[in-house]
Amino acid sequence: MLIILLGPPGAGKGTQAERIIKERQLAHIATGDILRSAVKTGTTLGRKAKHFMDQGKLVPDELVVELVKERLMDPDCVNGALLDGFPRTVNQASFLEQVLPNAGFGIDRVLSVEVDEKSLIERLTGRRVCSDCGASYHLKFKAPQVRNVCDRCGGDLFQRDDDALGTVKERLQVYKKQTEPLMDYYQEKKLIDRIDGNLDVEQVYEQIKKILDQI
Ligand code: AP5
Helix, strand or coil: CEEEEECCCCCCHHHHHHHHHHHHCCEEEEHHHHHHHHHHHCCHHHHHHHHHHHCCCCCCHHHHHHHHHHHHCCHHHCCCEEEECCCCCHHHHHHHHHHHHHHCCCCCEEEEEECCHHHHHHHHHCEEEECCCCCEEECCCECCCECCECCCCCCEEECCHHHCHHHHHHHHHHHHHHHCHHHHHHHHCCCEEEEECCCCHHHHHHHHHHHHHCC
8 A cells, every 4th residue: 555645844744644654554754754864864865955954945856766765665665655745746756656666556545634824834833843752742732741841752842943934934835836736646647635634633534544444
């Protein structure tokens, strides 16, 4: 099974991905997480990607497609994968179609999680992430029990650099220009399902579950 989670920054892709992979035993391929980890460890990929990520721009396709190609060959992808944040351009989508046969998959569904812009800004600027385990919180919607401390591991919570208001606005513009065309691309292929992402986390997941149950 191969599922794509499509949606603007802050739509809740990562939040829903956690539930989907647990229930469906899928590998989680989140290009943002992979890139952030490369930046943290200072690899060549990370050094090249940082400049773009800090500005809220997309990392060039040629860097991202290579990492996805390799990741799809990892043993944990044998039962299928959930792509979270990839593809993000039509060019990345056509690359994916070329490499999927080698990985033994076709795309089952593309879930487009849709949220109004005001909520996206509120979600992103209020997000806090654990510096140790990566767990994600929100000052209003998912506050930790102790301020700035991770419930799961006790690590410190921080705000992602790209969640500052100015960068969030840039990311939303980039999404509109470079990623939204994918909606038509997958609509033509009759692969897309629209999810109302404005609802609470459980209600969003219910919609996703109904679709996955039909595959
Ligand atoms: P990436 O990490 O993928 O960021 P993104 O797509 O901008 O998405 P986010 O992680 O910000 O949001 P999300 O939709 O996962 O929301 P979340 O569940 O966390 O990419 C970062 C950067 O990497 C890019 O800008 C780019 O530079 C680069 N990059 C990555 N992939 C690339 C690619 N393919 N090509 C080129 N460059 C690439 O939720 C957000 C907040 O809202 C949380 O606090 C959460 O608790 C809260 N929340 C979630 N759901 C709800 C709900 N239903 N109600 C209330 N609050 C909610």
